Amino acid sequence: MLKVENVSVSYGPFLAVNNASMHVNAGETIGLAGTNGAGKTTLFAAIAGQLTATSGSISFNGQDILHQPTYKRAGIGLCRTFQIPREFGKLSVLENLLVAAQDRSQENMLTAWLRRGTMKDTTTQRTAQADQILDTLGITHVRDLPASQLSGGQKKLLELARVLMQQPTLILLDEPFAGVNPVRIGEMMDIFRRLKEQGIALLIVEHHLQALKSLCSRLYVMDQGVVIAEGDPDNVLNSTIVQEAYMGGVI
Numbered sequence: 001m002l003k004v005e006n007v008s009v010s011y012g013p014f015l016a017v018n019n020a021s022m023h024v025n026a027g028e029t030i031g032l033a034g035t036n037g038a039g040k041t042t043l044f045a046a047i048a049g050q051l052t053a054t055s056g057s058i059s060f061n062g063q064d065i066l067h068q069p070t071y072k073r074a075g076i077g078l079c080r081t082f083q084i085p086r087e088f089g090k091l092s093v094l095e096n097l098l099v100a101a102q103d104r105s106q107e108n109m110l111t112a113w114l115r116r117g118t119m120k121d122t123t124t125q126r127t128a129q130a131d132q133i134l135d136t137l138g139i140t141h142v143r144d145l146p147a148s149q150l151s152g153g154q155k156k157l158l159e160l161a162r163v164l165m166q167q168p169t170l171i172l173l174d175e176p177f178a179g180v181n182p183v184r185i186g187e188m189m190d191i192f193r194r195l196k197e198q199g200i201a202l203l204i205v206e207h208h209l210q211a212l213k214s215l216c217s218r219l220y221v222m223d224q225g226v227v228i229a230e231g232d233p234d235n236v237l238n239s240t241i242v243q244e245a246y247m248g249g250v251i
């Protein structure tokens with residue numbers, strides 16, 4: 001489904017991702033681990049379209065997306081969450097979701113006016129979709145609260161809910177457990193399993209290696225811009241090269 005081949009990404013002269021290759025099959029849950037500064041977020045940005053890879057190729061469902069803008073990638077089902085959630089604090093949770101759906105359709109004032117007769121139907125339909133997503137994520141009780149009042153964990157779920165409004169088939173999740181109360185991490189893992197049951201593929205960047213091991217069928221590990229290991233989670237985490245990259249610290 002997603003094929004990343006020999007991708008490099010630079011910030012000026014600094015090579016943050018160096019010749020990285022990886023793939024995700026439909027419906028798979030895949031982990032991406034690595035120390036801080038390894039290049040994980042940069043690679044995500046290149047896959048989702050916030051940054052353009054300096055070389056290499058990226059395809060999604062057989063389509064070359066290397067130079068496609070973010071909204072086009074989202075439109076064909078490839079979406080990401082951000083390490084720091086980016087909600088609109090003054091809008092309610094529901095309104096945040098309706099805005100996300102609008103983003104997807106690339107609606108502007110003119111197209112909205114042209115189809116003003118169907119606006120109400122669309123809002124009703126999107127509200128129903130939003131309510132279903134809030135239910136799946138277990139945050140229906142905060143539906144009408146301003147997003148600024150949510151806890152850290154709830155903001156992470158809102159970020160995920162906004163992405164789900166775009167009806168993705170692959171979601172890139174950047175450190176979904178960071179800043180989340182440990183008790184809530186188990187609940188989030190259940191949510192990811194539910195998304196998998198719905199056929200949605202996940203690529204998860206995480207430092208919480210136990211969680212990755214339990215969720216993922218395969219792991220990739222990056223170090224200093226390079227993918228240094230890939231495969232079965234146990235084999236990868238026990239490999240000498242990964243142990244050395246972490247200097248025995250994190251694992």
Ligand SMILES: Nc1ncnc2c1ncn2[C@@H]1O[C@H](COP(=O)(O)OP(=O)(O)O)[C@@H](O)[C@H]1O
Nearest residue numbers: 011014016034035036037038039040041042043
């Ligand atoms: N906007 C930027 N400009 C310059 N260097 C950056 C920028 N963003 C990240 N970097 C550098 O690129 C490297 C990879 O960063 P990042 O992709 O955020 O790593 P990770 O997500 O694995 O922690 C780091 O050395 C970081 O300092």
Ligand SMILES: [Mg+2]
Nearest residue numbers: 040041042083
């Ligand atoms: Mg990062």
